[in-house]
Amino acid sequence: MTLRLVADAVFTVDAGDTVWCPGAVEMEDGRITWVGDPRLTPPGAHTEVRALGGLLMPGLVNCHGHSPMTLVRSAGDGLPLDRWLSEAVWPREALQSDDDVFWGMTLGAHELLCNGVTTTCEQYLHPGAVAEAALASGIRCVLTPGVFDVPGIDPAGSWTAHLAEACRVFDEMDGRQGRLHVGFGPHAAYSLPPEGLAAVAQEAQRRDALVQIHLAETEAEGHLIEERSGLRAPALLASLGVLDGRVLAAHGVWLDDDDMALLADHEVAVAHCPGSNGKLGSGVARLAALLAHGIRVGLGTDGPASNDDLHLWDEMRLAALLARATAADPEIVSSATALRLATRGGGEALGLPVGALEPGRPADLIRLRTDDDRFVPALNEAELLGHLVWAGAGYLVTDVWVGGAPVVVGGDCVHIDGARARAEVGERAHRLFAL
Ligand SMILES: [Zn+2]
Structure with a gap:
């Protein structure tokens, strides 16, 4: 019919x-x-x-999210990224169970769907629980299980354990119901050793899977990576082979023209997250320059602890507003471009044929x-x-x-009891915020 x-x-x-x-x-x-x-x-x-x-x-396409962070919504307000992660986020995430994450993702999917997001690209731990919640909700999900190495607060213990789990989730769940697309989520160049970054990339490339990684989010992380490696973050990733596959870089706030040229050469896409970057005081990504370099750009809400909602409408407006305001030029990002970033552009950034209404x-x-x-x-x-x-x-x-x-x-x-999801997350958050 x-x-x-x-x-x-x-x-x-x-x-x-x-x-x-x-x-x-x-x-x-x-x-x-x-x-x-x-x-x-x-x-x-x-x-x-x-x-x-x-x-x-x-439907709107959310290119970068950690939606189960509904469990820690608003945590760490006023902290810069490094302290926000180490003091407010990672210690709480270490306490989370599969059930917590299932309900966190369920509430996130409820908020995303009710506000018009039909595809969300997620990076999180407990990937099996994220996948089950996304599948049950009816949303289309690109799931990139998180892989990182943070001694002391990492519940799985090592990046190798996270990578093994990511491979298992890919091999068991990729393609399920035609709307679960599994990739790999190495957290960032500063939160994994070089051999970890290279190993994740190899496993992803073997499966032609998307790699989603935080890149050049803050100026401070760039300095840290340069001190450690002598390279800027994009060049470090290129030297390790990370950029040779399908890559989506989240944020890209502190990319200079050489960095952008390198990303363009490797056909790396960028998820622009202006709301999160603003709340954490990370800076303003150079959207017009990214587009001028021919880089595929989509929009991301990031997690609800750094936004604090999952309304991609806000990101679309902020993206265009900030680009026009910083350039003092109302023509630099058109309204049509803004709408495209939130839809078709997001699909292109993820490598999925979503974001446009066309036959097929x-x-x-x-x-x-x-x-x-x-x-x-x-x-x-x-x-x-x-x-x-x-x-x-x-x-x-x-x-x-x-x-x-x-x-x-x-x-x-249709598939989520919103009142139940709010009650579950509200109750579970008591334990996570009792730190
Ligand atoms: Zn993020």
């Missing part, structure tokens, strides 16, 4: 940024089969038609209601685009489909 969804406007975010007003999207067997003007193309005899009104667009792509899309103050007036497509980028918000999302399956209907998650 083909399903046709009809709306007042459809933002396809295809290569030409086509907008249909009115518009319709047809899907069958989890994939988009047609997009266009419903007045010009009548539905087929076996097509179910649903007149939704409002606006349809691709997975039917990952969201509906927004437009009977809201923020969408008045809307006299043309340009105004609608402006409202999406500069005033768009998660509370406007009413319905969400992932792989053609409804996962949010009328504002409610």
Whole structure:
């Protein structure tokens, strides 16, 4: 059975940024089969038609998150990254069980889905629990199990144990339900020894899996890496072979032009996380320069302890605002570019065909209601685009489909009991915050 969804406007975010007003999207067997003007193309005899009104667009793509950190949301406010990790985050994460992480991820997936994120790229410990929660929620997840080496507070004891677990999760779970995509998550160049970084990269490349790594997040970590290795972080990773496979670098705040050229040469993508970078006082990534170097860029919320929510709408707005403000140039990042970063660009950064409404792509899309103050007036497509980028918000999302399956209907998650997830995380946090 083909399903046709009809709306007042459809933002396809295809290569030409086509907008249909009115518009319709047809899907069958989890994939988009047609997009266009419903007045010009009548539905087929076996097509179910649903007149939704409002606006349809691709689901948002979150390229960098640690969503189970809902368990430690707001921890360490006011600390810089190094102290935030060592004093507020890692000691609490060391106390977490598989069950804690399952519920942390469940609440995270609830927040992501209800606010229009259909794909999230996660890096965390307890990867089996993250995977189970993501699968149960209905979200599409790129899961890169965390691999790091922090003596004293690392529950698994060593990077080798984390890597063995990551390999096991990949080999057992990659591809499950067509929406769990397993990669590898070496934490950063400063939290793993060189041989650990190289070993993770080799295991990932053997499987053609994505490597997600924090890179050039703060100025201080860059100095630390240069003191240890004599190299800037991107050059260190290149020397170890890490950049030879599929790589997504999170943050990229302190990249100079040579670093960017190196990343571009290796086709490394960047997850831009302006909210987290702002909250931790890490700096402002040079978004316009990244794009000028031809680097694939997506947006990331990072974890909810450094954001503190999982609303990618905020990242889209911040990305464009900060780029324009720092350059004193309103043309440097257009509204269309901002929307693309949050959707199609994120899919490209992850190497997944999500983030655009085109035939053949997975039917990952969201509906927004437009009977809201923020969408008045809307006299043309340009105004609608402006409202999406500069005033768009998660509370406007009413319905969400992932792989053609409804996962949010009328504002409610189909597969997650939100009240239960909030209660579980709220209760479990008492133990983690009793440090
Ligand atoms: Zn992160």
